[in-house]
Structure formats: C-alpha cells, structure tokens
Amino acid sequence: MEKVQPKTLPGFMELLPNEQIQMNEMKERIKKTYESFGFLPLDTPIIESAEVLLAKAGGETEKQIYRYEKGDNDLGLRFDLTVPLAKYVSEHYHELTFPFRRYQIGKVYRGERPQKGRFREFYQCDVDIIGEGSLSLYNDAEIPSIIYQTMHNLGFYDFTICINNRKILNGLFEEVGQKQNSVEIMRTIDKIEKIGPEKVAEELEELQVSQEAIRKILDFIQITGNNDEKIAQLEKMITQEGELQQGIQELKFVVQHVRALGVPEENFQIELSIARGLDYYTGTVYETFLNEYRSLGSICSGGRYDNLAEYYTDKKLPGVGVSIGITRLFYQLNELQALKQYKENMADVLIIPMVEDIKPCLPIVTKLRENKIATQIYLEDKKIKAKLKYADKLHIPYVIFIGEDEIQNQKVTLKNMTTGEQQTIGIEEAIEKLK
C-alpha cells in the first residue's frame, strides 16, 4: 500500500507524552487557580462566522485568520478568546448574572509565518470580569492577586507584576500638548524595555514630538523608587483635575488594595512605561515578567477596557482581565530547560503478574484503583527485563510483582523503582505505602 507521510503541520505544537504531562499540569494549575477565585467556566466554539470575528479585527489580524469560505459559509477560526467572549456576553446578555466572571482556556489560531517559538495554534488562558454598565475599581486590584496566585501555583516565585494606568499616560500626553499623538506615543514608549530610552526618543522625534515634550515623557516614565515613592512623586505632579489626576488616584487605589490582598511588595511594581499595544485598554494595565527570564517578555498581560462588546451591542460592558499564552510560555521554558517537573508519571504503580493465569491478580488492580492509586497492569508476553524497562521509561515509581507465592499468601511484592528496594507485604500495607 502507498503510504502517506505522517507529518504534523509546521507551527503546530505536538508533544511527546512526558512533555504533554507537564503542559497539561500547567494548564490544570492555571484552571484550578482561576476556579479558586470563583470564575465560571466558558467553552465557546473554535469556529465563528467571519462577520462576528471580523467585527473589530482588521489589519494584521484579519490577514492571519484561518478563513473557510464555501457556498454561503463564511467562517473563520477564532484568533483570541476576547472576541468570542464579547459575542457570548452580547448574545446571552439576558441570561447572565453580572458582574460576569469567566475563565476560558482554549486553542486559538493565527496564520502567522512559522518561525521558532511562534505557533499557529496555541492555548490562551483568559480570565475576565465583565460589569453591567459599570465595574468597580476593586476588580482591577483583584487581577494582580489572581496573577500572583497563578504564578505561585505554577511554581514561579521570582516574578514581577507591573502595573500602570493608561489614564496617567494619556493625561501626561495632554499636558505636554501631544494628545493627538497619544496612541503612537504609547506604542513607542511601550517598547522602552526592548529598545532603550535613546531609541524611544528618536522614534518620538519622528512623530514630531517636541524636544521638551520628549524630555518630560522620558523623565516621567523613568520615575524611580518603590511603589509608595512613585505614587508620592506622581501625586506631586497633579496640578488640576483631569485624566492625569484620575489615573494617579486609580493607580494608588489599586496598589493599596493589591497590598491588602496579600501580594508581597517584591512581586508587584508600578511601571510607568507599560502601555500595552492594544488600543482597547482604557485604565489599569498589567504585564508580568519572570525576573530570571526577563527576555521572555510579559507572560501574563491584560488590563481594563471600557467597553467589551460595542461591535455587537449598545449595552455598556466594561471589564478587566488578563491572559496567559501558555503554548509559547511552555515552549520557551522548555528551550531554556526551565520547565518545572510537576509530575513525571501518569500511573503510580505498574502491576507485573508473574503467573500464567492472571485472573487472581485482577482484583488487586481494581482494589488499588478504588483506593485512588493510578494503577496499570502489564499485560504483554515479554521478558521481565522488558517489563521493568517499561516502568522505567514511563517513570512509574513503583512496581508490584504478583507470583504464585504472593497469591497463596495474599501478599504482593512491592518494588521502589528509585531505590530498588523490594519487600513482600500485605495488600493493605502496600496501599498505605503507595498513598
């Protein structure tokens, strides 16, 4: 028979079992964290009508959409989880209870040019709180505590959640007479971490920003000190009511409440250069960095938006949320050999029957499973060496041998695969040890 080459498409992550166990464990820990904050699960279709998907998109995103046109069908694969959320909340508005707190962990698709570390199919892990008409600023303070807990549960301790407020930046630009350029300026200063202040100054010059304004902006976003010192310096700058003042007050409020929620000072920090590239953020913005791997960029980002679903509904639906791009993060950590080994094995124990008729062994298998011990029985006709190698390759930490003697005496022989230690004991005792 002519064979088809079994190939996975470029740009699509497909893991070997040991890696998949880690990846799943990361997703699971994120999910459990989101759930511990009471977020509701959501699972929207991967395919949406092109009209819905493109309501807002445009430019690069539109080009990247996997689009499927056939007859009357004009469909596409979702490129993020925000558009489906906006659609969902608009469509089911009357059936939902607000504030609507949902998480969604799912695959999204972007037909990017394939390159190392870029994926065309990847998981996003989103958490958002959507208000009806309004949403209190307290929610902006809850987000960093969700990020903090998520990072901890993923086994990361040395990280910084950077917080800023777009109103501060907007207010500043207004004060230096650059309101009309604010989107471009924001995009430029957002890159300061990557390109440095000199390059930012150059790019601002190209935008026709005056030297004085550039100096003020750069001085501002490079304000130093701890969180309280930064706030104190910011408060000194308030000369009138307006966006700058409002942004500073919001930021101060958020910082105070993040603190009260128990996020330690070393894990969050006001970072005045952070703006987030996306236009729709209107207030608080977040980025999160692993301090040891700062080069990865932000691994958990988001912010406050005034209106989630304006393309679908007249209802005003402000929200705040963050997202983790777990596929890319997993890939990068793996490349850096910085992946946590959360879990190595699926089976806790491998039963190896040493008898012709395995029937007497089977109730023991069932009993172990009833005791919540993930149990596998080796069923193939192989040499004992091959069976032990199997346990070894799958990182199964214990093996149980059951031979004639064991059956006769209602015992099992339990072997610790790490130490090599082996003992013949009662089944109950083995269960205790395995637990």
Next chain:
Amino acid sequence: MEKVQPKTLPGFMELLPNEQIQMNEMKERIKKTYESFGFLPLDTPIIESAEVLLAKAGGETEKQIYRYEKGDNDLGLRFDLTVPLAKYVSEHYHELTFPFRRYQIGKVYRGERPQKGRFREFYQCDVDIIGEGSLSLYNDAEIPSIIYQTMHNLGFYDFTICINNRKILNGLFEEVGQKQNSVEIMRTIDKIEKIGPEKVAEELEELQVSQEAIRKILDFIQITGNNDEKIAQLEKMITQEGELQQGIQELKFVVQHVRALGVPEENFQIELSIARGLDYYTGTVYETFLNEYRSLGSICSGGRYDNLAEYYTDKKLPGVGVSIGITRLFYQLNELQALKQYKENMADVLIIPMVEDIKPCLPIVTKLRENKIATQIYLEDKKIKAKLKYADKLHIPYVIFIGEDEIQNQKVTLKNMTTGEQQTIGIEEAIEKLK
C-alpha cells in the same frame, strides 16, 4: 455604530455557565478515570494536512471535512481522534514506549447537515492501547472495566456494556456460505436493536442471502441466556478450527477476565448482534447502553483493530479502544432532564463587605483561598438585596458578611444560603465549616 449580530453558528454547542459547569465536570470525571488506569495524555492539533486526514477517509467523511485551501495549503479540521492518533504513533514511533496507552479528549469537526442533537463541533473522549506488532487479548478485557469505572464516576449505575467479537460473526457467515457479503450482513444485523428481526430478515433477503442462512443468522444473534449460558451454547456450535472457534474462545477469555476485574454481571453482557458499523474492527467490539435511556443508542463504543496506522507506516500496530461522544450525550441527557447535577457552583462562598473601606476584608478573602475554599468577593456598589440575589443566582452556598463589628472582633457572619441560618463566628471556625 453599526452592530454585528452576535450569533453562534448553528450546529455548535455553546452553553450557559450552569450547564457548562456540568459539562466540564463530566469531561473531568472521564479524564480522571482514564488517568486512574495510567493512560498518557495526548493533545494533537485540530488542523492537519488534508493528505493526512484523507489517507483513509472517503465517502461521507470526506464530504464532511472542514477543508481550508489557500495557496499551497490544503488543510482540514480533524473529524475524529483516531486518524490523529494513527499519524502520531507513526510519526513518533521511535520515541514512544509500547504498549502505548493514551487518552485524548478534544473537539472534532464534521460538516453535517445541522439538525437537533447533531453537532458540527463536538468532543470525543477516546482511550486506546496500541501494541507494537502484537497486543495481548487481556487488553480487550481491560476496556470494559474502564467503561464500567467511567460510567460509575459519571454517576450512572444502570447500564449495560455489550460485548461481541467480530470473528464470531465472520465465522458464522462463512459457515452459512455468506463470506462475500459479510460486511453488508454485519451492517444489517447491527441494526436489529433499532429495526427489529423482521426488517433485518427483509434486508438480508435483498442481499440475496438464502432463507436458510437468514434463519441461522437470526437464530444465532438472538441466542438467549446469561453470559455463561451464551458461551456454553456458542461452544456447542464449534465443529472445526477457524474464525468462529477463535472468536468464541476470545469472547470467553474476555468475559472471564472482565469478571475478574470486578465488573458486575449485571453491567456487561454478550450481545451477538453487535458488530459496529466501522470496517476496521477485527475482534472484540463494545457498545454501552444506559438502560433507562436505551433510545440514546450506544454512548460508549469501540473495539479491537488489527492495524491502526497502515496508511502511514509498515509497522504493524494493533490496538483496542473506546470513545465517548460527550457533546451529544450531554445534549441528550439535558433534553431528557436526566443530567446529573454534579456541581452547581464555582465559588464556595461569597464575601460581602459591609464597610466603606474594604481593605480589612481582603486578608480574609486570601486566607479562605489559602484554605482551598473557592472564594469570591462582591465588589460592586449595590444594595444588599442585589448582592444576595447574586449569590443565589450563582448557587453559591454560603455568604460571609464583614461589617465594622466583625472587623473589630475579628469575626465574620456566615450565612447558609440554603437554610438561611446565620451566625457570627471566628474566622478559623468559619473555615472549618466551609471545608
């Protein structure tokens, strides 16, 4: 602004939060069960090259594939999890350890004509064991114990796992001189549950099967008795070596070992009419019925196949597995109002601050979460009635009020939302109660 109508496509399931909680819990229980048998997780891309997808497909399946052709790209969305498994095992053959036991729970796509209860996007929950060259028959006995445990963990107790062996049917057809028609005959008798024996006889007549052969076939597939009685009757029929004899011996072996694995007699049964429509099964086949909802058809089906990946590799990879179509099952149970209420709420408790400055309440929120109590804090400025209604709508079973008095005395007021009972107690005591 012109609005786009926020509409989910027909044939795509999108659930409200309360339903989504149940659906996720069903998927979670299936996953946990599969994992308790030591199966490795797998997560292949939803998009595959059309060449890979179509290696085997053809006919109806091919027409139903969501295909995406653009430039050099000829891609499609997977229509099951078996083709991706076959590709995966062939592609990563040298990196895998055999027998390769994997589960996969994921969405698949079929462009079926939309109709009630039929979905274009649906979850399959597959579990398979793939051998290298050979795979012992013991594995065929393990599958029903996986089904049994899965059903139990889903809260179903009144179900029947029907087992048959295709070799028996093939052998029988050979004995009555109908070997050349075996695929068609198998498809026909597979429908006996739905259309009854008379209609089966009619259809067999149309296939030019002789009256004597029809009588023999119908007598055979309607053999009655318990499992042992059926086996005894079958054994009496063995007159020579061959497929019939082999099939009967295999079935007997499987039944004996299913029993030894602790599956109760009332939950599994030899059912000689079961053949499974798919051509690739070669030995044991399974179907599972909820006895109270027999009309749903089989909710968990599968079988033994001789060669998983013949379209991709010369390696012989026999396997055995089953699949649960959870989207359809969920829909049908929901329609019948037969869904289990596994879980109603995500948050275990809603904190309602009764003070202007909520900062003193926040450490309590964090403390509850540290104690693994899923905790949500109500942060909007609403009347107390609206806040309680929120807890009620989200089925949150407890509310904690924190007012000035509580803060002063380091207490909380815990309200049981079911009984209405309310008491002011210490935080540690509240934690104990909530646990």
